[in-house]
Amino acid sequence: MMFKALSQMAIRHGLLPAGYDLLRLYMLSVRRRVIGEERLLGHLQKGGKAIIAIWHSRVFPAVGYAERLSPFAPSVMISRSRDGEIASQLARRLKIRPVRGSSSEGGRQALATLIEDLKENQLAGHVLDGPRGPRGIMKAGLISLAQRSGVPVFPVYVSFSNPWILRSWDRFLIPKPFSRILIRWDEPFVVPPVLSEQEFEEWRLKVERHMRGNQEADDRRFGWNNLFA
Numbered sequence: 646m647m648f649k650a651l652s653q654m655a656i657r658h659g660l661l662p663a664g665y666d667l668l669r670l671y672m673l674s675v676r677r678r679v680i681g682e683e684r685l686l687g688h689l690q691k692g693g694k695a696i697i698a699i700w701h702s703r704v705f706p707a708v709g710y711a712e713r714l715s716p717f718a719p720s721v722m723i724s725r726s727r728d729g730e731i732a733s734q735l736a737r738r739l740k741i742r743p744v745r746g747s748s749s750e751g752g753r754q755a756l757a758t759l760i761e762d763l764k765e766n767q768l769a770g771h772v773l774d775g776p777r778g779p780r781g782i783m784k785a786g787l788i789s790l791a792q793r794s795g796v797p798v799f800p801v802y803v804s805f806s807n808p809w810i811l812r813s814w815d816r817f818l819i820p821k822p823f824s825r826i827l828i829r830w831d832e833p834f835v836v837p838p839v840l841s842e843q844e845f846e847e848w849r850l851k852v853e854r855h856m857r858g859n860q861e862a863d864d865r866r867f868g869w870n871n872l873f874a
Contacts, residue, residue, distance in 0.1 A: 672706070672709040676824070677828065678826070684832065685799050693797075694794075695798075696790060696798045697771065699801050701776070702815040715740035717766075722772070744758050756789060756790060764794075769790070771787050773856065781873030782853065792836045798836070802827075803829075804827045806867045807820065816872060861873065
């Protein structure tokens with residue numbers, strides 16, 4: 646609740662620019678290790694397109710790291726809520742183009758906009774279980790986006806050595822000062838363009854299990870278990 650109150654105050658008083666600068670300084674205190682980044686960057690540098698898939702609770706390290714992807718003009722779907730307005734303004738600071746909408750409000754229009762956007766641009770991000778959960782349950786949006794755009798999906802996993810765990814629906818993670826952060830890129834996959842209803846659900850479940858299993862395996866490296874529970 647305190648985090649939400651501070652966020653609303655930041656919007657009301659125009660404090661987001663200063664807050665963003667403080668976040669960037671804060672993220673300089675953490676030690677970041679990146680694995681497999683060459684998979685994504687090599688694909689993009691050759692002119693390929695990509696959809697980045699990540700769990701909602703792990704997006705905080707985007708501050709500071711997302712700038713590496715700014716040459717590819719990434720877009721991301723962000724909810725129309727007040728919290729989404731904060732995320733939208735932060736995204737613009739990170740040179741990420743926000744597309745407003747979610748699975749619960751304006752989702753079809755936002756998904757269609759992302760599909761059109763990928764016709765002209767190379768990169769889009771998608772949060773698997775956002776904006777309201779349930780935690781660790783992947784929505785159908787990623788499969789629809791990948792299926793209809795024909796763009797490969799690059800999963801990414803983010804783990805921390807010493808995080809604060811917020812009392813939000815997703816147990817949002819914020820690394821404490823001097824934490825170690827692991828950002829690991831997975832092998833990409835392509836969703837077939839034609840799927841029956843049953844095949845679509847099989848794909849959704851397969852990707853959910855794969856990404857959840859990989860995220861939990863990385864969490865165990867730092868001694869954390871069942872953060873999706």
